[in-house]
Amino acid sequence: MVTERGLEVLRAIVQDYVATHEPVGSRAIVERHAFGVSAATIRNDMAQLEDEELIVAPHTSSGRVPTDKGYRVFVDHLAQVRPLSAGQRNAIETFLSDPADLDDLMARTVRVLTRLTGQVALAQYPSFAQANITHIELVALASDRMLVVLVTDAGGVSQRIAPLPVDLDEADTAVLRARLASLITGRAVSEAAERIQQPGGAERITTAPRLQPALQALTGVISEELAEFRHERLVMAGAATLARREQDFRGSIHPLLEAIEEQVTLLRLMSEMVTDEHGLATSIGTENAPFGLGEASIVASNYATPGGMARVGVMGPTRMDYPSNLAAARAVARYLSRLLEEDGAAR
The missing domain is CATH 3.30.450.40 (GAF domain)
Structure with missing residues (x-):
């Protein structure tokens, strides 16, 4: 059983070893810390700490250093988290x-x-798994390439370029944006991912048959991005x-x-x-x-x-x-x- 003074000796050993990177001996503890006892008494406390496997001698006739168990006792019972300057x-x-x-x-x-x-x-x-999708934006980079932007209420933003199998004009893009927004906006990332990954997810969105290939390409990209939000x-x-x-x-x-x-x-x-x-x-x-x-x-x-x-x-x-x-x-x-x-x- 380690005494109260023994724990204070452990505190001193940890602090001195961290500061100096040198094994700490009884004489150094007496000189640096006001224990008011002799080096022989400190040695007895150190022997008890060593018996409890809280400190160890790295070399013969050297001072002592904390063990991992000693650091644990220090952190749990002795350390005081100091406020920053x-x-x-x-x-x-x-x-x-x-x-x-x-x-x-x-x-x-x-x-x-x-x-x-x-x-x-x-x-x-x-x-971002439980964050909500607040906005989806589609930005045409070319007639066959679209930038997909997803935004969550937790600050997550995703941008991904989607190659399209068909050419789209501004009206087509507006239709697809509205259809995709109805599927995922206002929903948690996890729920949006489930909705868009379900078999026939893209097909559930009513739109012109000629836009279905583009819609499927976009939902594939969005699905991948929602998966990234969850990682x-x-x-x-x-x-x-x-x-x-x-x-x-x-x-x-x-x-x-x-x-x-x-x-x-x-x-x-x-x-x-x-x-x-x-x-x-x-x-x-x-x-x-x-x-x-x-x-x-x-x-x-x-x-x-x-x-x-x-x-x-x-x-x-x-x-x-x-x-x-x-x-x-x-x-x-x-x-x-x-x-x-x-x-x-x-x-």
Whole structure:
């Protein structure tokens, strides 16, 4: 059973090791922290922490470093999420203000987060599966090519060029636009996808027989775009930080680079992380082993979207500044939530 002072010693070891990247000894703890006890007493506390597998000696006769279990106890019971400075909050607001569109906003989100933390930044796109289709536009690029634009109330915008099997004039385009709008606008993405994918979906729309081939081509393109709205997406920044921090990892960083390249693993991990009552989540080292990422830690914060909740966070070595990274993720998430809420209200 670890004593209260023992937990404070663990806190000191985590903080000092994160700050110095050097194993922490009893003498250093006495010198840096006001425990008011001797180095011998601190050594006894460290022995107890070692028995509980919260710290470990990386080398013979060295100081101690936290284990993944030690980081977990620190995050769950000892860490205090520090508020960002006024300068950091201003940087977030300035960097994220007036985005051109959702893609621009998400790209800015991960860039500012990696600047704040020095880690790989990750952000799930808002889910559009339950968003409603608010508008469909058809723009003739040529007599046999049409730009299809879909817009949702959650900020999702899709643009896709559809080749047409027949030539269309402006009147034909207006008829097709009205017919397609009657099928999908005002409906959730998931429902719209089901309606347009049902056998005979295009045929259910009454229109001139000569327009049916064009209608079928357009519904095929729209179906594909609605499927894209339903896919989970992840945007990242700061992958180069892994190379600069390679010495912080106990093993190879290649699994992390592969995960960044493929995204599927990171999406699944981000989705399965359990948040606390504040919407914050942390997954540390060996807890990520089932995903092949046992060398890394991920911290994340929920943010609100018109379609539910999504997450933004950072990934890096287990030796990271958890309180500061959690604070940065939380602050960015809160600002992102506010922007999306304001955008939704404006619509």
